[in-house]
Amino acid sequence: MEKQKKINLYIISDSVGGTANNLGQAAMSQFPGVDANVSAYPFIRGEDTLYSILEKAHKDNALVIHTLISPTLTNLIISYCEDHDLFCFDVINPVVKEIEQRTSTKPLEEPGILHQLNDNYFDRISAIEFAVKYDDGRDPKGFLEADIVLLGISRTSKTPLSMFLANQNYKVANLPLVPEAHIPETLWKVNPKKIVGLTNDRHVLNSIRRERMIAYGLNPETGYSKIDRIDEELVFAKKLYDQLDCLVINVATKSIEETAAIIVNTLQLDSKKRTF
Amino acid sequence: MEKQKKINLYIISDSVGGTANNLGQAAMSQFPGVDANVSAYPFIRGEDTLYSILEKAHKDNALVIHTLISPTLTNLIISYCEDHDLFCFDVINPVVKEIEQRTSTKPLEEPGILHQLNDNYFDRISAIEFAVKYDDGRDPKGFLEADIVLLGISRTSKTPLSMFLANQNYKVANLPLVPEAHIPETLWKVNPKKIVGLTNDRHVLNSIRRERMIAYGLNPETGYSKIDRIDEELVFAKKLYDQLDCLVINVATKSIEETAAIIVNTLQLDSKKRTF
Known part of the structure; x- marks a missing residue:
């Protein structure tokens, strides 16, 4: 459908702009009929550059969302937006000011600290490589070292979920389940509280697998996508999950972000793993 | 060092809570001497549950950061925080209200829309699998289909950077460069505007590679970590980047988030790739 209405969003940050960008996405997702024209301005650290972006924003009648930590730049944006009646949402300073007041501690006021190359950062990089x-299932040795072991039959989001959790600093290994294949002995040595069994609805699997076959230029009515075969795999997986007595999540209606949040909460994983 | 001061942060969301969580991280990163005790409450959709979390937050004298879209829950949080003098930062509604006013369009007011399983979501999942x-360099066929091809010698963040960009919906292939190894013919068929050559400082590489050898229980004075060997690899890579005439980024002082933002901006990649 042609979108009738349009919003210009300016995302201004002194660093990568991830927080402001997420906020813009979340807000726009509430308006499916409105088209968003998003301009991202990361790494803004000079007054002149900021001023020219604000002039452009004013011309575009934009909504400005920013995470600028420098008081000089923050004051510039406040005074410009007041003078020119430009909408501006400061995502970071209200919280920073409150922490400053409560703890009588000065903020560093340095941009990009979140992305410092500290131990936590390098741990996260190692987790992604892990x-x-x-x-x-490339190497069952990983099961013992992992914070989380994901199990699942084909098309239960094992790989993308592993990468998403790794970016949150968890070490994740995953194993595809196939009734014909041998379950590595190592799995039985893993603490079941670290294991998550992924499952999916049979009809969802049937439709995803049919599409996958079509994408590969193959017959969609292959064994892989047949309901009987899917049922056999689901029964096999369920039996294993029961034996392991592990957490089971049906991903049919869940995004990887949602599944990841459930895993982190349910397994009560060390929240220090996050970037705080 | 023992942190002397402490802040209790409550992250409340009707969905995953990624935006509010990022904001909390960014704010706390400005106070390295302050300890953050973070409680995350994702998927909060009922008034009773919200009320009991607010009571706990009040007892903990917490800072509440929230992204609740339902007017009922938002009103509950506003009135509770006013009555009990609890600090509360609403990350989403100021922007939503402004878009509503400008476009005369009602927001859906449904939680979790950002994580809907739509075409964009499935494209992103495919990008991660890709x-x-x-x-x-597992299969050079990927170069032609990729949005971005990353090149780099060992320890230039190729893998984590690929995964991070994939999560932003870009199809990424990467190739490790080794002077002795053959450069796949396919690379010369790729549009150089899609290629990024990663490099790093010789002394940074030397120290990372020494640590890697020690972690593997090997002699750190191996050929892999020697400066002469590193220089040889760097010269080899530079020559290839010159021949390809591609964008070159030195990752020595950059996080993957920063490098990714530079790539997306410089290559002027289709911003529709993002989740908007």
């Missing part, structure tokens, strides 16, 4: 290395 | 499939 997830790629131990994806798809 | 990045894992074509990581580490």
Whole structure:
């Protein structure tokens, strides 16, 4: 459908702009009939550059969402937006000011600290490399070292979920389940509280697998996508999950972000793993 | 060092809570001497549940950061925080209200829309699977289909950067560069505007590679970590980047988020790839 209405969003940040960008996405998702024209301005650290962006924003009658930490730039944006009646939402300073007041501690007021190359950062990089290395059951040794072991039959989001959790600093290994294949002995040595069994609805699997076959230029009525075969795999997986007594999540109506949040909450994983 | 001061952060969301969580992280990163005790409450959709969380927050004298879209829950939080003098930062509604006013369009007021399983979501899942499939030069066929082809010698963040860009919906393939190894013919058929050559400082590489050898229980003075060997690899890579005339980024002082933002901006990639 042609979208009739349009919003110009300016995302201004002194660093990558991830927080402001997420907020813009979340807000726009509430208006499916409105078209968003998004201009991202990351790494803005000079007054002149900021001023020229604000002039452009004013011309575009934009909504400005920003995460600028420098008081000089923040004051510039406040005074410009007041003078020119430009909408501007400061995502970061209200919270920073409150923490400052409560703790009588000055904020560093340095941009990009979230992305400092500290130990936590390098742990996260290692976690991503770990997830790629131990994806798809490539090496069962990874199970013992992992924070989370994901199990699931084909098309239960194992790989993307592993990568998403790895970006949150968890070490994840995953194993595809196939009734014919041998379950590695190592799995039985893993603490079941670290294991998550993924499952999906049979009709969802049938339709995803048919599409996958079509995408590969193959007959969609192949064994892989047949309901009987899917049922056999689901029964096999359920039996294994029961034996392991692990957490089971049906991903049929859940995004990887939602499934990841459920895993982190249910397994009560160390929240220090996050970037705080 | 022992942190002397402490802040209780409550992150409340009707969905995953990613935006509010990012904001909390960014704010706390400005106070390295302050300890953050973070409680995350995702998927909050009922008034009773919200009320009991607010009571707990009040007892903890917490800072509440929330992204609740339902007017009922938003009103509950506003009135509770006013009555009990609890700090509360609403990350989403100021922007939603402004869009509503400007476009005379009602927001859906449904939680979790950002994580709907729509075409964009499934494209992103495919992009992550693509990045894992074509990581580490596993199959040069991926170069032609990719939005971005990353090149780099060992320890230039190719894999984590690929996964991060994939999560933003870009199809990424990467190729490790080794002077002795053959450069796949396919690379010369790729539009150089899609290629990024990653590089790093010689001393950074030397120290990372030494640590890697130690982690593997090997002699750190191996050929892999020697400066002469590193220089040889860097010269080899630079020559290839010159021949390809591609964008070159030195990752020595950059996080993957920063490098990704530079790539997306410089290559002027289709911003529709993002989740808007």
